[in-house]
Every structure is written in C-alpha cells, then in structure tokens.
Amino acid sequence: MRGVPFSVPAPLRRRAALCGALLLATSCGWGGTGGEDGGRLPAAPTGVTAEAGSATSVHVMWNAVTAGDGIDGYEVYRGTTKVKEVPASEHMVDVTRLKPSTTYVFTVRARDTEGRLGPSSREVRARTPAAAAADRSAPTRPSALRGRAVGSRAAQLSWSASRDDRGVVSYDVHQGGVKIHSVGGGQTATVVTGLRPGTRYAFTVRARDAADNVSPAGAVVRLTTPGSDDGRAAAPTGFRAASRRSDGAYYIDLSWVPPRTDGVITEYEVHLDGRPATSLVFGGKPPRDRATYSFYVGREAGVSHRVRLRPRLPDGTWGGFSAERTVTTGTAATGRQPR
The missing domain is CATH 2.60.40.10 (Immunoglobulins)
Structure with missing residues (x-):
C-alpha cells in the first residue's frame, strides 16, 4: 500500500473541517478503518x-x-x-x-x-499438472455445446468432453472473441454470470492441455436472456451539446457523465441525425465523472443536427442512449431539449 506523508493531505483537512463543524468526527470516517482520506x-x-x-x-x-x-x-x-x-x-x-x-x-x-x-x-x-514433454498435439474441439438462460442475468453451458493424447487440463469459455471464463478439464458444464436481461449472447468453448495447446473453438451457441433492458440504467446522463466555430469550420462539443457499471467504459458510439457518425475510444484512464468529446460537422452555419451517444459496456454489449440534443451550427444554443 502506498505510504502516507507526514503532512496532512488536502482531503483530510477538508474532512476535518467538516467534522469539526458537525462535532461528529466519528460519523466522518475517523474510526481507523477507512482509507487515507477517511473514506471506506x-x-x-x-x-x-x-x-x-x-x-x-x-x-x-x-x-x-x-x-x-x-x-x-x-x-x-x-x-x-x-x-x-x-x-x-x-x-x-x-x-x-x-x-x-x-x-x-x-x-x-x-x-x-x-x-x-x-x-x-x-x-x-x-x-499445476506435470509437464508434458514435446507435446504439440492440441485437443479435439469440444462438441455438442448447449446453453440456456438461467434467469435474466446468467446462462448455463454444457458440452461433450474433448480428447487429447495427454489429457485435457481446462476448458476456456469465450463470449464473442473474448475469453470470459475457465474451468477444469474434468468439468463439462458451467454457469456464466453477470449478463444483462433481454440481451443476445454468443458463446464458444475451447479445450487446453498441459502443454498449453488449445483446440479449435466448438460450435457457437446463441441465447437470449429473458426480460427487458432498455439500457436506461446503463445510459450516459447529464448529456450536453453545443456548436463551436474554429478556423472557419463548425464542431459539436459533447459532454456527459458515464454510467456506473461494474467495470470501466472505454468506448462510445456517437449518433448524428439518427445514424452512427463516429466511435471514440478512451486510452489510458477513462474519465468517470464527466467525459468530453468534439467532432467536425462542416463549414455551413444555420444547420441543425440531432445528436446522442451510447456506451459499450464491459460485457461487450451496448448500453442505452443518452438523451438526444438538437444543435444548430453558428448559434450559442446548447440544445437542451430532449427528443
């Protein structure tokens, strides 16, 4: 854990002032179980x-x-x-x-x-199992993959065992092209959790042996979790849009608050006038409090555009759209009216 300097950090000074005003220091997290700034x-x-x-x-x-x-x-x-x-x-x-x-x-x-x-x-x-000397033969692909939704947020998968001359050590479960789960070689069924209601998923399974040889993927199993999810719980909030002129051209400046999810959101899709216009991917550490983005829309003043955006969630599916804003180039309006 990072060391704490001798001088009192600014967050602690602010929290101390607040606690002194309330005469309730313990309610502000000074009980000794919090972090450096007294938080949990x-x-x-x-x-x-x-x-x-x-x-x-x-x-x-x-x-x-x-x-x-x-x-x-x-x-x-x-x-x-x-x-x-x-x-x-x-x-x-x-x-x-x-x-x-x-x-x-x-x-x-x-x-x-x-x-x-x-x-x-x-x-x-x-x-770890014993090493397999000079083993270059991958297991056969898992067959008869089956899947069913278990409630609205989980799926049960099962398959027939693969064959390998030295033995299968594990099975890798992929959602789309991303590995999301792994089970031991003696297991031919698992439950995948953390899914969203009303969402279509595609799963495949690969077998792995002790020498790290990986089989081809088995057949794809597709399933849809029951229930409805219009994405509103995973939609950006506080969405704002404004027109800006720079070097004779017009741009639309966007800002929004990312939705709260179990993971970090790095990708968004911007829709302009009802169609996908551009995608943006944040590198490094994506913003969590308020995000901003600007894009070119032409050189003509007085043109109105409708704009909204949606996030790609950590499970690979799309979240809900933000409110839609209308922006006219060459004006100072912020387009706050929802569609």
Missing part, C-alpha cells in the same frame, strides 16, 4: 477461484466489487507477491510462468479510484 475501503473480493490452465499457468477469477468511489482495478497475489494488475472491467486473469507439479496460493485485492487498496480475499489454491 473497498470490500474484499468474493467468489475467488483458481484452476490450473496448463502445466505453467493458473486461471484466477472473482466477483466484481462495488465501492462508493468506484473500483479502478484489482491486484492478484501469488503468496505475498503481486503478480498481476487488471482494470476494473476484468474479473479474471491467467497467471503464467509457473512451475509444473506445484501448488500455489492466490488472493485478490480491489483498488478504488482514490488509489486505496481493500483487504485481501480468502486464499485459494491450485496445483
């Missing part, structure tokens, strides 16, 4: 599991953690050594460069957007 630390991740993925790798998974200040990422430890850091949108990781025939202990800690680390999760253990 993130909770310990739950649902942590570890499965050997090969003779030299282990797949670690956990449930998302929620926190008042938001989660910025997770740290994964092998024993007391930090081996991986992942962003808040990811709840799994492959720990590689391990030794065959060895038992390892893993824990996970959550880090919030203020940089504070929460307590460690419970310890989980996984043992």
Whole structure:
C-alpha cells in the first residue's frame, strides 16, 4: 500500500473541517478503518477461484466489487507477491510462468479510484499438472455445446468432453472473441454470470492441455436472456451539446457523465441525425465523472443536427442512449431539449 506523508493531505483537512463543524468526527470516517482520506475501503473480493490452465499457468477469477468511489482495478497475489494488475472491467486473469507439479496460493485485492487498496480475499489454491514433454498435439474441439438462460442475468453451458493424447487440463469459455471464463478439464458444464436481461449472447468453448495447446473453438451457441433492458440504467446522463466555430469550420462539443457499471467504459458510439457518425475510444484512464468529446460537422452555419451517444459496456454489449440534443451550427444554443 502506498505510504502516507507526514503532512496532512488536502482531503483530510477538508474532512476535518467538516467534522469539526458537525462535532461528529466519528460519523466522518475517523474510526481507523477507512482509507487515507477517511473514506471506506473497498470490500474484499468474493467468489475467488483458481484452476490450473496448463502445466505453467493458473486461471484466477472473482466477483466484481462495488465501492462508493468506484473500483479502478484489482491486484492478484501469488503468496505475498503481486503478480498481476487488471482494470476494473476484468474479473479474471491467467497467471503464467509457473512451475509444473506445484501448488500455489492466490488472493485478490480491489483498488478504488482514490488509489486505496481493500483487504485481501480468502486464499485459494491450485496445483499445476506435470509437464508434458514435446507435446504439440492440441485437443479435439469440444462438441455438442448447449446453453440456456438461467434467469435474466446468467446462462448455463454444457458440452461433450474433448480428447487429447495427454489429457485435457481446462476448458476456456469465450463470449464473442473474448475469453470470459475457465474451468477444469474434468468439468463439462458451467454457469456464466453477470449478463444483462433481454440481451443476445454468443458463446464458444475451447479445450487446453498441459502443454498449453488449445483446440479449435466448438460450435457457437446463441441465447437470449429473458426480460427487458432498455439500457436506461446503463445510459450516459447529464448529456450536453453545443456548436463551436474554429478556423472557419463548425464542431459539436459533447459532454456527459458515464454510467456506473461494474467495470470501466472505454468506448462510445456517437449518433448524428439518427445514424452512427463516429466511435471514440478512451486510452489510458477513462474519465468517470464527466467525459468530453468534439467532432467536425462542416463549414455551413444555420444547420441543425440531432445528436446522442451510447456506451459499450464491459460485457461487450451496448448500453442505452443518452438523451438526444438538437444543435444548430453558428448559434450559442446548447440544445437542451430532449427528443
């Protein structure tokens, strides 16, 4: 955990002033269990599991953690050594460069957007299998993949076992082209959680052996979770739009508050006059409080445009649209009227 300087940080000075005014210091988090600025630390991740993925790798998974200040990422430890850091949108990781025939202990800690680390999760253990010498043969692809929705936010998948000359160590579950889950080689069914109601998903499964040879993907199974989700809960809020002139051309300046999700949103799709106009992807650390973006719309004044945008959520699906704004080039209007 980062060290605390001797001088009192500005957040602590502000919180101390507030607590003094209220004469209720304990209500402001001075009980000794908070972070550097007195706020509550993130909770310990739950649902942590570890499965050997090969003779030299282990797949670690956990449930998302929620926190008042938001989660910025997770740290994964092998024993007391930090081996991986992942962003808040990811709840799994492959720990590689391990030794065959060895038992390892893993824990996970959550880090919030203020940089504070929460307590460690419970310890989980996984043992890597023995190395397979000169094994270049991948397992056969899993067959007979079947899936069904389990409620509106989960799906149950099952498949027939793959064959391998040395034995299958694990199965990787992919949603679209992204690996989202892994189970041991003796398991041919699993439940995928964290889905959205009323959403269509496509899953595939691949088999992996001890030498890290991976099979081709089995057939795609498609399913739709029941219920309705118009995306409003995952739509940007506080959406604003204004026209701006620069070097003889007109631009539309946008700003919005990103929706709160379990992970970080890095991509948005902007619609202009009812059609997709452009996509933007934030590199580095995406904004969480208010995001801004500007794009070119031409050189003619007096032209009205309707604009809105939607986020791509951490599970790969699209969230809901923001309110729609109308902006006219060459005017100072902000287009606050919703459609």
